Amino acid sequence: MRSRGCAEFSIPCPVDLRKYLSESEKCGICNLTSNYICRFSMKKNEPFEETLGKTAAQMSSQKENRNCLKGPLVLDFLFAVLPYSAAKKLFDKKFSIPVVSFTNLGVLDWRRLDFGNGKINDAYLATAVKHPPSFQVSVSTFGGRCALCSSLYATEKNRRVAERFLDGMIQELESAVSPSSHKAPAKSQNNAGGGSSAQRQPAGQQEGSDSKGERADARDKGKSKSKPKRKKTVHQK
Incomplete structure (x- = not known):
């Protein structure tokens, strides 16, 4: 990919959401994750260090906000107000696992x-x-x-x-x-x-x-x- 370049490149990175829970809510056993999504362009024959710098900058920006909570919050709301079968169909249509x-x-x-x-x-x-x-x-x-x-x-x-x-x-x-x-x-x-x-x-x-x-x-x-x-x-x- 580096030899050809890429107009836009996305790297999803799983993030543990347990840090947003209170101590009393950390007893559950589940896959409580969301994703940081790093998006950047890559020039042809771009040095690895330059690509790494772009990724690090994107990760720092992602960690400064709570955008990773949006997806789980929407899902929590949908499964609370809709029947399970309807919520699952909507999930399969609107959400995708990287x-x-x-x-x-x-x-x-x-x-x-x-x-x-x-x-x-x-x-x-x-x-x-x-x-x-x-x-x-x-x-x-x-x-x-x-x-x-x-x-x-x-x-x-x-x-x-x-x-x-x-x-x-x-x-x-x-x-x-x-x-x-x-x-x-x-x-x-x-x-x-x-x-x-x-x-x-x-x-x-x-x-x-x-x-x-x-x-x-x-x-x-x-x-x-x-x-x-x-x-x-x-x-x-």
Whole structure:
């Protein structure tokens, strides 16, 4: 897309609406989300850093208002005044769930994952399982390591497409951090450029923790820290 340019580009980003609830209302188990919608244009061969700056500016603007509440408020009203069957038909006609979306799930606190026995070497949050053509990428960070994840109910061909997409994301990120970093060889399975590993952990073939997966965390103060690594995970069912 960068090689061709794009007159207008939209990126939906899920947002947790629980922050708008009072403490007494946070006991429910539900998918209480809405979306920030980032819209911007992309010039032909536009540098990644410039596109990233546009996205960051859009996200900052979205977070300064409460437009993300409009959709849920309308739905709440419709389901309150209309029969369920009528409200559902209206929802299917007027509302749509984004086919492609990205979500940053933030930094995982190792203290909340400490169960008293052993050390947590690796952790990440997975996306909801999507059926093609829907596709979602999540970003989560643990122990200074960024993990890209996508969960798919799809074929092996779909899985390879998802892996190529995540490889491309890793290459873009590495290029932005270190312009001189080399690109991964064609059909590379493990290196996505810049010396960082891009490990795959498909569902049903989970890798066990080994020396490569270990890294320093807050409990290992005083030890030298290696360059943070980025990782991708594609779950397939």
